[in-house]
Amino acid sequence: MPYRPTALTRKNAEDKRDGLLRAARSLVATDGFKAATVAAIAARCQASVGSVYSYFDSRDWLLAEVFRSAASHEIDTARVAVSGTGRPAPERLNALIRTFAGRALQGRRMAWALLFEPVSPAVEAERLVYRRSYTELSEQIIRDGLAGGDFVPQDPGLAASAIMGAISESLVGWIRPDSPEPTSEAQAGALDGIRLFCFRALGAQDLTIGGTR
Amino acid sequence: MPYRPTALTRKNAEDKRDGLLRAARSLVATDGFKAATVAAIAARCQASVGSVYSYFDSRDWLLAEVFRSAASHEIDTARVAVSGTGRPAPERLNALIRTFAGRALQGRRMAWALLFEPVSPAVEAERLVYRRSYTELSEQIIRDGLAGGDFVPQDPGLAASAIMGAISESLVGWIRPDSPEPTSEAQAGALDGIRLFCFRALGAQDLTIGGTR
DNA sequence: CGTTGTTCTGAACCGTGGTTCACTCCTTGT
DNA sequence: ACAAGGAGTGAACCACGGTTCAGAACAACG
Numbered sequence: 001m002p003y004r005p006t007a008l009t010r011k012n013a014e015d016k017r018d019g020l021l022r023a024a025r026s027l028v029a030t031d032g033f034k035a036a037t038v039a040a041i042a043a044r045c046q047a048s049v050g051s052v053y054s055y056f057d058s059r060d061w062l063l064a065e066v067f068r069s070a071a072s073h074e075i076d077t078a079r080v081a082v083s084g085t086g087r088p089a090p091e092r093l094n095a096l097i098r099t100f101a102g103r104a105l106q107g108r109r110m111a112w113a114l115l116f117e118p119v120s121p122a123v124e125a126e127r128l129v130y131r132r133s134y135t136e137l138s139e140q141i142i143r144d145g146l147a148g149g150d151f152v153p154q155d156p157g158l159a160a161s162a163i164m165g166a167i168s169e170s171l172v173g174w175i176r177p178d179s180p181e182p183t184s185e186a187q188a189g190a191l192d193g194i195r196l197f198c199f200r201a202l203g204a205q206d207l208t209i210g211g212t213r
Numbered sequence: 214m215p216y217r218p219t220a221l222t223r224k225n226a227e228d229k230r231d232g233l234l235r236a237a238r239s240l241v242a243t244d245g246f247k248a249a250t251v252a253a254i255a256a257r258c259q260a261s262v263g264s265v266y267s268y269f270d271s272r273d274w275l276l277a278e279v280f281r282s283a284a285s286h287e288i289d290t291a292r293v294a295v296s297g298t299g300r301p302a303p304e305r306l307n308a309l310i311r312t313f314a315g316r317a318l319q320g321r322r323m324a325w326a327l328l329f330e331p332v333s334p335a336v337e338a339e340r341l342v343y344r345r346s347y348t349e350l351s352e353q354i355i356r357d358g359l360a361g362g363d364f365v366p367q368d369p370g371l372a373a374s375a376i377m378g379a380i381s382e383s384l385v386g387w388i389r390p391d392s393p394e395p396t397s398e399a400q401a402g403a404l405d406g407i408r409l410f411c412f413r414a415l416g417a418q419d420l421t422i423g424g425t426r
Numbered sequence: 427c428g429t430t431g432t433t434c435t436g437a438a439c440c441g442t443g444g445t446t447c448a449c450t451c452c453t454t455g456t
Numbered sequence: 457a458c459a460a461g462g463a464g465t466g467a468a469c470c471a472c473g474g475t476t477c478a479g480a481a482c483a484a485c486g
Contacts, residue, residue, distance in 0.1 A: 038444065048465045050446080059444060118331035152413070158383060158406040165382020166375035166414075173374070193371040200365070201379075201414035251474060261435045263476080272474060 017055045019045045024066045029110045032117050032177070033063055060122040067123050071114055071130040074103065078137060089145030090204050096138060097195050101167055105187050108175040115168060115175075135160045142202065152203030163198050170194050230268045232258045237279045242323045245330050245390070246276055273335040280336050284327055284343040287316065291350060302358030303417050309351060310408050314380055318400050321388040328381060328388075348373045355415065365416030376411050383407050 023044035027036040038059050042049045056062040081099040082092040104111035114130065139160035145151040170190060174182050182190075236257035240249040251272050255262050269275040294312040295305040317324035327343065352373035358364040383403060387395050395403075 049444090050466065051464050053445070054463075154409065155406050158403065159410060161383045161386070162379035162407065162410045165378040165380070165385075167378070169378020169381065170371060170374050172378075190371065193368050194375065196367065197372060197375045197414050200416050201410050203413050262474090263436065264434055266475070267433075 016045070016047075020047070020052060020055055020062070021066060021069070024062055025070060028063075028066055028070070028113050029107065032109065032113045033067075033119050033123065034117070036063060036066070038062075060120050063120070064122050064126050067114070067119075067126040067130070070110065071126065071133075074114065075130065075133045075137075077103065078134065082137060082141060085144065089141050089148055089150045090199065090206070092141045093138070093145070093198065093202070094195055096141065097167060097198060098191065100134065101171055101191050101194060102187075104171050104175055105182065105191075108181075109177065111171070112175050112177055116172065131164065135164050138163055145202065145204075150202075150204060154203070159202060163201065166197060166201070167194055170197075229258070229260075233260070233265060233268055233275070234279060234282070237275060238283060241276075241279055241283070241326050242320065245322065245326045246280075246332050246336065247330070249276060249279070251275075273333050276333070277335050277339050280327070280332075280339040280343070283323065284339065284346075287327065288343065288346045288350075290316065291347065295350060295354060298357070302354050302361055302363045303412065303419070305354045306351070306358070306411065306415070307408055309347075309354065310380060310411060311404065313347065314384060314404050314407060315400075317384050317388055318395065318404075321394075322390065324384070324388050325390055329385065344377065348377050351376055358415065358417075363415075363417060367415070372415060376414065379410060379414070380407055383410075 020041055024036045024041045027040055027044070038049055038052050041062070042052050052059075052062070056065075078096060078099045081095040084092070104115070114127070119127065139156050142151060142154075142156040142159050142163075146153065146156060170193070173179065174187070174190065233254055237249045237254045240253055240257065251262055251265050254275070255265050265272075265275070269278075291309060291312045294308040297305070317328070327340070332340065352369050355364060355367075355369040355372050355376075359366065359369060383406070386392065387400070387403065
């Protein structure tokens, strides 16, 4: 029954919307999509459940937007890391692996949410484009490497999928919600193992190209 | 209100239980765990919802048992396919890939259910041991191959995970519920691509060892 | 047949969390 | 001041499917 909003009209509507979005995102980053109930999101903003629905059509849309924003941030980061068509493909692939796996190990809960947590179909659709973006990034690098003779001939699409799968599966043990925080040595070791695995799989001649650093 | 059971007392209790299990399994094989509601399972056996609970403690347990039985059948098949400690590791790895991927492409809906469909935590726990079994199978082969000098030195655990991930991810596009049935040529092509990818990743010298057939 | 014990039945119940909407509170215009 | 209108509120609503349980249906036995 109290009415608290401190001098904000629809001028601040965008702010409010962003606030809800940020609240939801923070909940997801901490405890996954499951925990981002409408009630919890509203509570974070001292808002009411009902008001959420004046900014979003449904919880699904809200969460889809959260996913989209978080995912596109990840993708953008990766895209920057692998950019530079002139750079050697192995080096760029290494950058992709380092960025993808490194960031996942940093923000484990969010990575889990983005990659593995069961979500509603609406959010799953976003995940599909997210994964596909990564795979396409990888595929382009492989194509370039193929053209430059860095890798042995193969189907770039299949290779890209397999590589993303290999990385994901290697990661899943580390970022599973109830798994203990890995030591940084363990992380480095895993990361290097993944890199070697992928480089060998692609048939890169020099496994140290675009090496550890 | 009618009472239909045709002359069956608790002597046939096991049969009835099996019937429910089989009904559930068939529903899962057709439409996934989601579709295996208690009501649907009961209906398949001309049983009532309530009677299901005289054979199973809960739906979760029932589905966990369905998962266990289906999964262990898969694992057993794979175990047989890769058996023979004397056989060369590359050949055994190839058998694993062929069995795993081939069977998944055969029974796509069931493979989807076992590998990817979102399920309750109780069933997810079963999935964990299922995946782990496959990974261990793969890991053992890699260890043997390492000992025999078939593969280049590497962490067998990491390699096993990565390989399972590579296979799974390469498969997911083909067995996703709404994806079209792939032609057998496409299947063969994908399978061969996966095999080459894995062999290269492990650093097998002769990629044709344990080859297409 | 009655009695007793067992199994089956399915409508009602329940927990959960997204969604709605009649109402309240505040701001703005006159 | 007061009316109009927009924003916020949260309890009630709803959908869904798993779970329960009081009673019906049946078989076995005397």
